[in-house]
Amino acid sequence: MHAIDGLMYGFGIAFLPHNLLFCFIGVLVGTLIGVLPGLGPAGALALLLPVTFGIAPSTAIIMLAGIYYGAMYGGSTTSILINIPGEAASVITCLDGYQMARKGRAGSALGMAAIASFIAGTVSLFGLLFLAPTFANFALEFSAPEFVSLILCGLVLVSFLGSGSRLKAFMMACMGLLLGTIGTDPIEGMDRFNFGITYLMDGAGLIPVIMGLFGVSEIFANLEEQQFRGILKEKIKNLWPTLQDWQDSTWPIIRGTVLGFFVGVIPGTNTVIASMMSYAVEKKVSKHPEKFGTGIIEGVAGPEAANNAGPSGAFIPLLSLGIPTNATMALLLASLMIHGITPGPFLITQSPDIFWSVIASMYIGNLMLLALNLPLVGLWVQVLKIPYTFFYPVILLFCLLGSYCVGTAIFDIAVMIFFGIVGFLMKKFAYESTPLILAFILGPMFEENFRRSLVLSFGSFRIFIERPISAVFLALATILLIVSVLPMFKKRRPAARSKWN
């Protein structure tokens, strides 16, 4: 189907009243969890997954996708107003956004954040629209060895593109790989590490693990801290940016959109990396890099554009290859599978309603978000004033209900609480949970495809370098590994010498 015809067909479905309603619920919930520090989009998606069992798959994905990109909008509000990222991807927006707010320009920052998000969100969709069908044709060439090399690339990125300690990220990725081996061996069907527990025969559940690591652990961590509640007292005005703001922001938005989209496509990256890279790029090309961090609009517009373009990019490998690039995408994958839809090269031809209606709904959702975040920003500020004493018990209750609903098993609740405690300890000792969860998701895919490759090649390892796509990814993974490991050795050597002298 031609892209424009497809899009029109998609709008036909997306404009159905119930789809509009679920799209609205999605972006509303997304904004809410984006605004509230604590629960991120992955946790929120896991919570709402059971709600989608009874509805049509396209409607379900429309809502769940809405939560994802909606959270990207909402996160900036909290970053700008109280210097706490409402959602991990907005951490960069704090740098200049909060400084702008302190200078009395909160309105411009909020306005530009929403506008940059809108432009990036809608423009990047064209990328998804035109590239996904092309990519899907290309995806048929993807056999087991290509998956192996691509996932290897992703796993290298996971452990070396994190924001904290590389060693810790690497350790967490290894933990995730180990956790992923629980369950049935994908090639020979042997039971592994289930300790005779029937519930572990299919592996540890993705949803309880994500809810524990990203939901419950946040609650535990926040219980310990005295929350900073210094919301700006003054009234927010002048939401519409000035002409000067527009001039300063045009290029950062364009660069941020392109960057965010392509970073989104790569497995193992997340929107934090996209916005971090955008900030770094803006600082590098700027004529006045020293002003970054003092409250300039470029520092808000670029990263906000990047983290809103990311979701569009991330849909490409999910829909055409069935590879989730991050935890949120893994949950979208799970919800597609629950509805009996296997993402892959034929998704667009076999379930065109899902593909096109989800894209169309993202245009509608972005419009809704612009309305929700510009005129109604005052409402979200009020939400921030609700004491956490009311929020946390409610979120915890929803987590308990949500993890039970997926499999109606008490065991899942125990898994969730266990990972809540693990996640809490990880936060306390500055271990990131993203590498763990990504390795947990990608690890079993890696193993399965690695062993399948060897069955296909009748045991020859040459299959990985003989196939061109696979060879390119392997080379890329090797380069990435060398590039990221080299500085570690350079730094260490003088230190070691001084120790011995």
Added chain:
Amino acid sequence: MSKDRKTDSVARRLRFLAFSILAIGSLQLVGAPAAAAAYPEKEITLIVPWAAGGGTDLVARILANLLEKDLGKPVVVVNKPGGGGLVGFNQIAAAKPDGYTIGVNSTSQILQKYSASSYADWRNLSPIALINLDPAAFAVKSDSPWKTLEEALAFAKANPMKVRISNSGPGAIWHVSAALLGSKTGVQFTHVPYGGGNPAAVAVAGGHVEATTVSPAEVGPLVKGGKLRILAIASAKRDPLFPDVPTFKEKGIDFTMGVWRCLVAPKDTPKAIVAQLEKSVEKALREPAFKEFMEKNGLGQAFMNSADTAALWAQDEKDMEKIIPGLGLKKN
């Protein structure tokens, strides 16, 4: 261990026999019609041992709606996924055999005996009726040199292990099907497990393997899209969706195999109740709403009564006993 299991099963059978005699006796005392007339007095729980929204779940939900209309009491679907269905099978088997807890099982229950470290014996259930049957379809890529089954098998025979067949998972029904085909025709295939029937079909379309033996529903969209070609179907009769495709039987190969879904009750559920449910199911399967749903999803429409279903289970177990030890599956 094996001795224990054997004595255990003997004891179980004796117990079953004793109970059946008692049950028949008591029925004669009370009078079967009276018991049947009283059932159902309250809502019936239907356990689906797989996640909500999946294929079996959808079939169960449609059936539950139709049974509800016929029986006049609510039929509530409860999903109990986990352990490849084991969690749900165990719960159905452990439920009170009063007809108020029923469930769905599939071929995988019989297969688990050979592939999983623990399994639920089908002898702990009593079949109500078979509600769906999907045969194996031997499919190749549309630009494959093999136009007929004979050509494909002749090549495979001349080149042992060179023909790679994708299946839906190690020890799953389509793996067993391909192996059974191999043993019936004296051919050795290389079996390549995928994460499900759809990815297995896509692997053929992508040219990564030579053939697959998944269901017509799973290859159907790709066949219609011109990517795959079905050479033969392992059913007794030709598939109405693919009337031009011959069966293996027509080709002189005694190979029928497929995946089925059945409505089941715990063992020792009163015969009258099972009979009443069986009648309700038969009626439900004839409803246009059910037929339409099955057609839309490419699912094979079939019905078998309680006795025939039990015979099918026993036959499947016999077939699998012969095939599975040769598959190279590891079991702990």
